[in-house]
Amino acid sequence: MNQTTTFSVEYHRFLRPDGEPEGDLPPLADDAETLHALYKNMVFTRLYDERAIALQRTGQIGTFASSLGQEAIGAGVGHAMQPEDIIIPSFRENGALLFRRFRVRDLLLYWGGDERGMANPDLGDDFPICVPISTHTTQAAGVAFAIKYRQQPRVVVCLLGDGGTSKGDFYEAINLAGAWNLPLVFVINNNQWAISVPRSLQTKSETLAQKAIAAGIPGIQIDGNDPIAVRHHVAEAIEKARGGGGPTVIEAISYRLCHHTTADDATRYRSDEELEAHRKLDPVPRLKRFMEARQLWSDEQESVLIRDCKAEIEQEVQHYLDSAPPKPESMFDWLYAELPQELHQQRQSLLVRESSND
Amino acid sequence: MTDITLVEAVNLALMHEMEHDPEMVVLGQDIGVNGGVFRATVGLLEKFGNERVLDTPLAENMIAGTAVGMAVQGLHPVAEIQFMGFIYPAIDQMVSHASRMRNRTRGRLSCPMVLRAPYGGGIHAPEHHSESTEAMFAHIPGIRVVIPSSPTRAYGLLLAAIRDPDPVVFLEPKRVYRLMKQAVEDNGEALPLDTCFVLRPGSDITLVSWGAMLHETQQAAEQLAGEGIDAEVIDLATIKPIDMQTILESVGRTGRCVIVQEAARTCSVSAEIAARLAEEGLMSLFAPIRRVTGFDTVMPMFRLEGHYMPGTERIVQAVRQTMEFA
Ligand SMILES: Cc1ncc(C[n+]2csc(CCOP(=O)(O)OP(=O)(O)O)c2C)c(N)n1
Ligand SMILES: [Mg+2]
Numbered sequence: 001m002n003q004t005t006t007f008s009v010e011y012h013r014f015l016r017p018d019g020e021p022e023g024d025l026p027p028l029a030d031d032a033e034t035l036h037a038l039y040k041n042m043v044f045t046r047l048y049d050e051r052a053i054a055l056q057r058t059g060q061i062g063t064f065a066s067s068l069g070q071e072a073i074g075a076g077v078g079h080a081m082q083p084e085d086i087i088i089p090s091f092r093e094n095g096a097l098l099f100r101r102f103r104v105r106d107l108l109l110y111w112g113g114d115e116r117g118m119a120n121p122d123l124g125d126d127f128p129i130c131v132p133i134s135t136h137t138t139q140a141a142g143v144a145f146a147i148k149y150r151q152q153p154r155v156v157v158c159l160l161g162d163g164g165t166s167k168g169d170f171y172e173a174i175n176l177a178g179a180w181n182l183p184l185v186f187v188i189n190n191n192q193w194a195i196s197v198p199r200s201l202q203t204k205s206e207t208l209a210q211k212a213i214a215a216g217i218p219g220i221q222i223d224g225n226d227p228i229a230v231r232h233h234v235a236e237a238i239e240k241a242r243g244g245g246g247p248t249v250i251e252a253i254s255y256r257l258c259h260h261t262t263a264d265d266a267t268r269y270r271s272d273e274e275l276e277a278h279r280k281l282d283p284v285p286r287l288k289r290f291m292e293a294r295q296l297w298s299d300e301q302e303s304v305l306i307r308d309c310k311a312e313i314e315q316e317v318q319h320y321l322d323s324a325p326p327k328p329e330s331m332f333d334w335l336y337a338e339l340p341q342e343l344h345q346q347r348q349s350l351l352v353r354e355s356s357n358d
Numbered sequence: 359m360t361d362i363t364l365v366e367a368v369n370l371a372l373m374h375e376m377e378h379d380p381e382m383v384v385l386g387q388d389i390g391v392n393g394g395v396f397r398a399t400v401g402l403l404e405k406f407g408n409e410r411v412l413d414t415p416l417a418e419n420m421i422a423g424t425a426v427g428m429a430v431q432g433l434h435p436v437a438e439i440q441f442m443g444f445i446y447p448a449i450d451q452m453v454s455h456a457s458r459m460r461n462r463t464r465g466r467l468s469c470p471m472v473l474r475a476p477y478g479g480g481i482h483a484p485e486h487h488s489e490s491t492e493a494m495f496a497h498i499p500g501i502r503v504v505i506p507s508s509p510t511r512a513y514g515l516l517l518a519a520i521r522d523p524d525p526v527v528f529l530e531p532k533r534v535y536r537l538m539k540q541a542v543e544d545n546g547e548a549l550p551l552d553t554c555f556v557l558r559p560g561s562d563i564t565l566v567s568w569g570a571m572l573h574e575t576q577q578a579a580e581q582l583a584g585e586g587i588d589a590e591v592i593d594l595a596t597i598k599p600i601d602m603q604t605i606l607e608s609v610g611r612t613g614r615c616v617i618v619q620e621a622a623r624t625c626s627v628s629a630e631i632a633a634r635l636a637e638e639g640l641m642s643l644f645a646p647i648r649r650v651t652g653f654d655t656v657m658p659m660f661r662l663e664g665h666y667m668p669g670t671e672r673i674v675q676a677v678r679q680t681m682e683f684a
Contacts, residue, residue: 119464125431128463132454138420139455142427142435149383149409149433168447172420179415334461335500337468337523340552340599 009209012233013223017281019289026232032296037079038227039291042071042284044309045095048104049258051313052111056262060321061112067094069225069257072283073159073189075099076230076252080238081157086147088127088140088158092189096159100126104316105323114326115334134164137173137186144182144247155183155241157234163194165208174215177247184247185237186212189224191256196269212249224252225283228290255281328354361539367509368398368474368530371516372436374546376406379434382520385412386421386438386474395440396476396535422448422473426455429471434520442477442529443486449494456525457500469525472516476532478570478620480667482660489657490569490621495527496598496630502526502551503597507572509540511595514549521548529597531570538573552596554604560590563677564608566631567618568594571668575618578673587681597627605631606639613644614680618673623651645683648676 014029016022021029028034049066056064067074070092078099081087087100097107101122110117110129118128125143130136140158147154164170165188177184188208192199205211212219222229230252237248255278259266266275291297332339332347339347362370375382384399390413393400403411414421418439425437439445452473459469479488495503504519504526506512512530519526549555557572558579567575572593579589590608594600609615615635617628628649635647650668658666 115462115464118462119466121466123466125467127430128459128467132450135423135450135454138423138451139427139430141420142424142429143431144427145412145424146428146431146433168417169419169423172415172417173423175415175417176420176424180412330464331461334463334465336460342599342602 007210007213009207009213009219009221011221012229013226014228014232015223015226015286015290017225017286019286019293021290026228028231029228034079034231035287035291035296038075038231039287039297040305040309041075041078041095041099042227042287043305044313045071045074045098046284047306047309048098048313049094051317052108053262055108055317056111061108063261063263064111065092065261066258067092069278069282070189070191070254071095072227072230072287073187073224073252073254076227077157077159077187077234079231080235081155084154085238086125086127086143086154086156088136088143088156089129090133090136090160090164091129091131092161093159102126104313105319108317108320109323112320115330116326134160134167134169136160137164137169138176140184140186141173141176141180141182144177144184145180148183153242155185155238157185157187157238159187159189161194162188162190162192162199162202162208163197164188165211166202171211171215174212174217174247174249178216181244181246183241183244185234185241186247186249187234188249188251189254190251191254193256193260193270195260195264207251209249209251217247217249219249219251221251221253224254225281225286227283227287257282359541359543361541362509363536363539364506364509364512364530365396365398365535367512367542368516369400370542370544371513371520372399372402373405374544375517375520376402376410378546379520381432382434382436383410383412383428384436384438385414385425387414387416387440389413389438394438396532398474398530399438417447418444419447419450422451422456425471425473426451426459426469429456429469429525430459430467434470436472436474436520439473439475441487442475442491443489445473445475448473452495452501452525452527453498457498460524461500468523470523472519472526472528474528474530476535477529478531478533479657479663480533480570482663485659488660488663490619490652492529492597493621493626496627500524501598503529504551505529505531505569505595505597507531507534507569507593507595508538509542511549511555511593513542514547515551515595517546518548518551522551529569533570534573552599552601554601555593555595556590556604556608557593558589558591560588560612562588562612563614563616563680564590564592564605564612565616565618565673565677566592566594566605568597568627569620571618571620574668574670575673577670578677581670581674582677587677589677594627600631600634602634602638605635609635609639610642613642615643616648616650616673616676616680618650618668620652620667622654623649624654626651645680648680650676
C-alpha cells in the first residue's frame with residue numbers, strides 16, 4: 001500500500017480554564033490595551049445579552065439569541081479584523097458585531113422586528129445577520145472574490161455554528177474558497193449544540209476543522225473560550241489571507257451556556273451536570289484572572305467598566321425604545337430600487353387602510 | 359449587421375456589456391473554454407480572461423450564493439445555470455437573500471445580479487432538461503423574471519437585466535435558441551423591462567404568451583387571420599412584475615383573451631394574468647378567458663413531450679371556442 005497523503009489537525013490554546021498561561025504566549029498577551037479591549041467587549045456583550053433577554057421577557061423585543069459563554073469568539077474575531085475588512089455573520093456573534101460598527105440600538109431594532117436595525121450606513125459593507133443557517137457562507141465567497149478582483153487589501157470573515165457545518169452550503173463555500181484562493185476566513189463557533197441536537201449527532205467527523213482539509217485549505221481547532229487564542233489565530237489567518245495566502249477554517253471550541261434563544265428551553269435536552277461542567281470553562285473570568293495575575297486589572301477597573309458598560313447600554317436601550325415606529329409603507333419602499341408599477345396600487349391600498357384606521 | 363440567432367444575441371449582449379462594464383463578471387459551469395453547453399458565452403474567456411469569465415465548481419447553490427456576494431459588493435455578476443432543471447438549489451439564495459437584501463438593509467446593500475438559465479421543452483433532451491418552472495420565481499417578491507422570445511428581445515432585454523439595480527432571473531427558451539434569425543444591431547441599447555411587447559396588432563382577440571410558445575402563438579394568429587379572425591399577439595417578456603396595463607388595454611379593445619404557456623397549469627403565470635383580468639377587466643370580456651397550457655403532470659420524457667407541448671392546433675381551437683362564445 002502506498003500512502004498518498006496524511007493529514008492532522010492542530011489544536012491551540014494559550015490560557016487554561018483557570019487563567020494560567022500554557023506554553024509560549026503570543027506578544028498580544030503582554031499588550032494591556034489589547035487585553036483590555038477584548039475583556040471590555042466580552043463584559044459589554046454579556047451585559048447587553050442580559051439586558052436584551054430582560055427586554056424580551058417584558059415584551060419589548062422579539063426572540064433573542066444570547067452568546068453567553070461564547071464571548072471570547074466575538075471579541076477575538078472583532079478585534080482581529082481591520083475596519084475595512086468585512087464581517088458576514090450568522091445570528092450569534094453579538095460581541096463581534098459590537099466590535100464592528102453595529103450599535104446596541106441597531107441590534108435591538110433588529111431583534112425588535114425592525115429592518116432598520118441592519119440599515120445603519122456606518123455599517124459599511126458588513127453583512128446583515130443571516131438567519132437561514134449557512135446560506136451566507138457562499139455569499140462570503142462572492143464578497144471575497146469581489147475584493148480580490150479589485151485587488152483591495154481586505155479580508156472577509158464569515159461566522160457560523162457547528163450545525164452550520166453540516167449544510168452543503170458550507171462545503172460548497174469552502175470548496176470554492178480553496179479553488180479560487182479567496183481572502184476569506186471561516187470561524188466556526190462550535191458551541192456543541194444546534195438547538196437540541198448535540199455535536200455528536202451532527203457528524204461522525206472527529207473535528208469540524210478537518211472538513212477544510214477536503215477543500216484543500218488549512219483547518220485548525222482552537223480553544224474558543226480562550227480570548228487570546230481566538231484573537232491570535234484569527235488575526236494570523238486574516239493577515240495570511242490579506243497577503244494572498246488564501247482561506248482558513250478555524251473551529252473555535254466553546255459551549256452554549258444559554259438557551260438556544262429566548263424561545264428555547266434547554267433543560268428539555270441537556271443535563272445540569274453538563275452545563276455546570278462547562279461553566280468552569282467560562283472565558284470571561286479566565287481572561288480576568290490572567291490579567292489580575294499580571295497586575296493588569298484591578299477591582300476598581302472592574303467596577304468602573306461594569307458601571308460604564310451598563311450606562312452605555314441603558315442609553316442605547318433608551319434610544320431603541322424612543323425610536324419612531326417604522327412606516328407601514330416602508331415594506332414596499334425598499335423592495336426594488338424603483339417600485340414597479342403593479343405595486344403602486346398595493347402600496348396605495350395599504351396607505352388608505354392605514355389612514356382609515358387613524 | 360448580420361442576422362443572428364437568439365443564443366447568438368445572448369452572446370452579443372454579454373460581449374457588449376463585458377466590454378463596457380468593468381464591474382461585470384460571468385460565472386457558471388463550462389462557460390469558459392467550452393463557451394457554455396449552448397455556446398452562449400463563447401469567446402468571452404478569450405476576450406476577457408479568466409478573472410472575469412469564471413468556470414465554477416459544480417454547485418448551483420454556490421453559484422447563486424457567490425453571485426449574491428459579488429453583487430452586494432457592487433459587481434455585476436451574470437451567473438449561468440446550465441439548465442433550469444438544476445436551478446432549484448439556487449432558489450434558496452434568490453428567495454432568502456437576493457430578493458431581500460435591499461429591503462432588509464433598507465437600501466444599505468443591494469443585489470444587482472442576473473441568474474440566466476435555458477429552459478423549456480421540445481428539444482428531445484434527457485430527463486430534467488425540459489421543465490418550465492418560471493412561476494416558482496415569479497412568486498418571489500423583490501426579483502424580476504424576464505423571458506425573451508426573439509434575438510432582438512434577447513439582446514435588448516439581457517442588457518436591461520444586467521443594468522437593472524435589482525436581481526433578475528433571465529430565462530432563455532432554448533427550443534428557439536436557433537430557430538429564427540434576426541438582424542440585431544450591437545448598439546448597446548436596452549429594451550425596457552416591466553413592459554409587454556405587442557408583436558401583432560389585432561382587434562378580435564388578445565393572445566398573451568412568452569418565450570418559445572410565442573412561436574406557435576404567432577403561427578396560430580396567422581392561421582386564424584385566414585379564417586377572418588384578427589388576433590393581437592402580446593409578448594409578456596417580463597413575467598414579474600407583469601405589465602397588466604398593456605394587457606388590459608388590449609382586452610379592453612378585443613373583449614376576448616387566450617393565454618398560452620408551456621408550463622403546467624396550476625398556480626402558473628397564466629393563472630395570475632387570468633385572475634387579474636377577472637379582477638380588473640371583467641366588464642370588457644365577451645367570453646371566458648381561456649388558457650392553453652402544459653398539463654399538471656411531470657414533464658414527460660421526450661417520447662411523449664410532443665403530446666405535452668401546447669401546439670398551434672390547441673391554440674387555434676381555444677381561440678375558435680372563445681370567438682364562438684356568444
Ligand atoms: C436552514 C435553516 N434550518 C433551520 C433553522 C432553524 N435553526 C435556527 S438556529 C438552528 C441551530 C443552529 O445551530 P448552529 O449552527 O450550531 O448555531 P448555534 O445556534 O449553535 O449558534 C436551527 C436549526 C434555520 N435558521 N435555518
Ligand atoms: Mg451550535
